[in-house]
Amino acid sequence: MKRPKDQLKAHIRAQNQTLILETSERVFARQGLAKTTTQMIADEAGLPKANIHYYYRSKKDLLEAVLERILRLWLDSVSEFNVEEGPKHNLTRYISEKIDQSRINKNASKIFAMALIGEETFVLDYLRNLFVTELSREKATIQIWVDKGLMASVPTEHLFISIWAMTQTYADFDAQVKIMLQKDQLVEDDYEEAKQFITRMVLAGCQVMEVEV
Amino acid sequence: MKRPKDQLKAHIRAQNQTLILETSERVFARQGLAKTTTQMIADEAGLPKANIHYYYRSKKDLLEAVLERILRLWLDSVSEFNVEEGPKHNLTRYISEKIDQSRINKNASKIFAMALIGEETFVLDYLRNLFVTELSREKATIQIWVDKGLMASVPTEHLFISIWAMTQTYADFDAQVKIMLQKDQLVEDDYEEAKQFITRMVLAGCQVMEVEV
DNA sequence: GTCTATACAAAGATAGAC
DNA sequence: GTCTATCTTTGTATAGAC
Structure with missing residues (x-):
């Protein structure tokens, strides 16, 4: 059974992930996949770099999450x-x-x-x-x-x-x-x-x- | 007036530049522009990395030389x-x-x-x-x-x-x-x-x- | 003109305090 | 969950011997 505290945490997690994914999408598109650094994404999202790596272990993981989000959206449109x-x-x-x-x-x-x-x-x-x-x-x-x-x-x-x-x-x-x-x-x-x-x-x-x- | 020695040097220069440009074209296309390192190009060309930088001061210069070569070729075809x-x-x-x-x-x-x-x-x-x-x-x-x-x-x-x-x-x-x-x-x-x-x-x-x- | 060795900067990633 | 400090690796670029 979920306690309020867990719900709060889940909410924060979802919110941050969305922020990171949306920001990444902009930066990746603007800079190119390889030129984009996790630092750029962090700066543009207003988060410390370590947070990016907290939610997405590696840059590759992050890119794949971004791609998955894009592709799901695309199919629907x-x-x-x-x-x-x-x-x-x-x-x-x-x-x-x-x-x-x-x-x-x-x-x-x-x-x-x-x-x-x-x-x-x-x-x-x-x-x-x-x-x-x-x-x-x-x-x-x-x-x-x-x-x-x-x-x-x-x-x-x-x-x-x-x-x-x-x-x-x-x-x-x-x-x-x-x-x-x-x-x-x-x-x-x-x-x-x-x-x-x-x-x-x-x-x-x-x-x-x-x-x- | 050109002496034989200068001609030899000019020949070596032309030959190496062509080698570097052709190799770069392959590597850039395969790896992507940003992912490509001068080290990869050097390895594939069989030259020490410093030689790449001797002929093309920076990676950007090299890329532009590659692009110029491509574009000239294209117009003709x-x-x-x-x-x-x-x-x-x-x-x-x-x-x-x-x-x-x-x-x-x-x-x-x-x-x-x-x-x-x-x-x-x-x-x-x-x-x-x-x-x-x-x-x-x-x-x-x-x-x-x-x-x-x-x-x-x-x-x-x-x-x-x-x-x-x-x-x-x-x-x-x-x-x-x-x-x-x-x-x-x-x-x-x-x-x-x-x-x-x-x-x-x-x-x-x-x-x-x-x-x- | 060639190439070894190296300087210097920047990136990805994580440890560990809060 | 957050964030500072730091480790490690790798990249670009160059100095200087040959």
């Missing part, structure tokens, strides 16, 4: 395909949600990209699991649409690779995008233009029927 | 648009060349991506220059095609952002691509499929006329 609604609605929504993710959670996206480019085992393992479960279902759904004549047959894997690449680039390489668009900051309209153009290419490339289903 | 040939040929060739770049010079692409995601001043400055000179010309060429009715009017900046994102992802995030395709290594056929699919989306999205010009 993108809808699954709904076969009845047909390819047009689903692909349009999917692209829209991925772009929103880039805008709203840019740091998360950057950290994920950094971990992926650095081939962090943690992220690779996660992806392997995800693809076995998720992608095979999306692939089956697309096949149904193809069979119904609602869209052309496409290499599903390359389709997803392309959509992810196009949408994430607005978060991961936003510095490049800003230079291209000659802007100091990206605004909502920029993301909307991106959505429209990407959607247009995907729908046209997959020869998605214009008709409603 | 992609053709400019040729207005007479029309959009179909040009876009198809452009995508093909970019994918080839990903395959043949994967390390260079990764280092570039790492530097970009880390917002290295050196790379951002380079891009700024490039866009002022190159992109404005490509943009003008596309406008000519649009005026001639050879393709639809598209947001040029987003078009290039998308093409770069899709083609580079096969180099930068090849770990992810491998998982998606369930392969240990990407082979030429994988890159060919990517080329075809990306080209298909771009041409369809831009409503490029099928007719020859």
Whole structure:
């Protein structure tokens, strides 16, 4: 049975962990994974460095906790395909949600990209699991649409690779995008233009029927 | 007037610099920019660490030399648009060349991506220059095609952002691509499929006329 | 031009007092 | 649970002999 004192402790623990994770996310995204020091995180969180190591034994542990948090959040923010609604609605929504993710959670996206480019085992393992479960279902759904004549047959894997690449680039390489668009900051309209153009290419490339289903 | 001795020294210098740069490119790509130590580079090049610092005063200098080498090489490996040939040929060739770049010079692409995601001043400055000179010309060429009715009017900046994102992802995030395709290594056929699919989306999205010009 | 030895700084991590 | 002080390792960079 939990006593009040334990509850207080648990509360403090949860609060500090959240503070550390949120701060880490910012610092990791800003500085890069390897350049980030536990000292920087401690300073920005307003805690002594030893506290960081009290909650997360090593920097690696901390990074993995940050990644886990990001990935859980991510899965929730993108809808699954709904076969009845047909390819047009689903692909349009999917692209829209991925772009929103880039805008709203840019740091998360950057950290994920950094971990992926650095081939962090943690992220690779996660992806392997995800693809076995998720992608095979999306692939089956697309096949149904193809069979119904609602869209052309496409290499599903390359389709997803392309959509992810196009949408994430607005978060991961936003510095490049800003230079291209000659802007100091990206605004909502920029993301909307991106959505429209990407959607247009995907729908046209997959020869998605214009008709409603 | 150069004496033989000076020529010998110059030769040794050039040879060592090339060795160091090529080795650095491999190690930077494998380990990440920040994780790479001058010691690793020295070991892999078979030189004492002090020699690295003799040729490149600091790690930052070395990284910039590596980046400069990569960027020079890159510019040469992609053709400019040729207005007479029309959009179909040009876009198809452009995508093909970019994918080839990903395959043949994967390390260079990764280092570039790492530097970009880390917002290295050196790379951002380079891009700024490039866009002022190159992109404005490509943009003008596309406008000519649009005026001639050879393709639809598209947001040029987003078009290039998308093409770069899709083609580079096969180099930068090849770990992810491998998982998606369930392969240990990407082979030429994988890159060919990517080329075809990306080209298909771009041409369809831009409503490029099928007719020859 | 090469390389050993070393200076110096900074990072990750922990011990131990409070 | 908090935090100061400290240990250990490792990195960048250079001095100085050859």
